[in-house]
Amino acid sequence: MDDNVVSLGELYDQFTSDEQVREATAFKTVRDGTYRLRGTDFIVRRSPMEPPAYAQAAQSHVPGRVIARLQATLLDREGTRIGTVFFNASWEVHRRPNRQGELTLDGPSRLWGQLVKSLDMGTAPVPHVLKAFVEYSLMGTVVESFKTPEGSLVSARRPTVEATEQAREEYLDAGYVPVNFVMGLSRVK
Numbered sequence: 001m002d003d004n005v006v007s008l009g010e011l012y013d014q015f016t017s018d019e020q021v022r023e024a025t026a027f028k029t030v031r032d033g034t035y036r037l038r039g040t041d042f043i044v045r046r047s048p049m050e051p052p053a054y055a056q057a058a059q060s061h062v063p064g065r066v067i068a069r070l071q072a073t074l075l076d077r078e079g080t081r082i083g084t085v086f087f088n089a090s091w092e093v094h095r096r097p098n099r100q101g102e103l104t105l106d107g108p109s110r111l112w113g114q115l116v117k118s119l120d121m122g123t124a125p126v127p128h129v130l131k132a133f134v135e136y137s138l139m140g141t142v143v144e145s146f147k148t149p150e151g152s153l154v155s156a157r158r159p160t161v162e163a164t165e166q167a168r169e170e171y172l173d174a175g176y177v178p179v180n181f182v183m184g185l186s187r188v189k
């Protein structure tokens with residue numbers, strides 16, 4: 001018998017740490033920047049009448065609104081895959097007040113308009129735009145935020161790279177969860 005074999009009976013006092021599970025299953029995020037996006041998938045669904053908890057925090061829920069949940073691969077300048085992002089876009093126009101109280105397009109409406117312009121789709125039917133999303137690359141502005149244990153979002157963005165990295169490490173050490181948001185879309189240059 002192999003002397004290196006460990007019996008299962010010897011392992012009953014061994015347990016997996018929460019930290020190991022959290023680190024091993026953490027969704028990988030990317031730093032703030034502009035990246036090439038290659039659309040990989042989409043699903044179109046109607047928003048539920050009751051907003052999920054994350055939508056309440058972001059004030060982005062519109063009951064019954066039809067949205068496209070888009071998935072894209074992020075590529076660096078050399079074309080290497082560095083991550084995946086998901087974002088919502090909608091051709092159903094909704095507005096919300098900005099900081100000056102003016103009504104402006106909400107995030108999904110703004111991203112849909114940018115998607116159509118970036119793909120040069122003009123007045124094309126929605127299904128054509130969605131199919132083009134998975135056929136052509138775009139540029140996307142992506143930001144990294146951190147979700148606090150209370151559910152609010154904070155940014156680690158600081159005036160210098162060093163200060164940003166320090167804030168990022170402090171947030172991670174405090175148990176904040178990093179998340180990415182697609183803030184803008186444009187044509188590949």
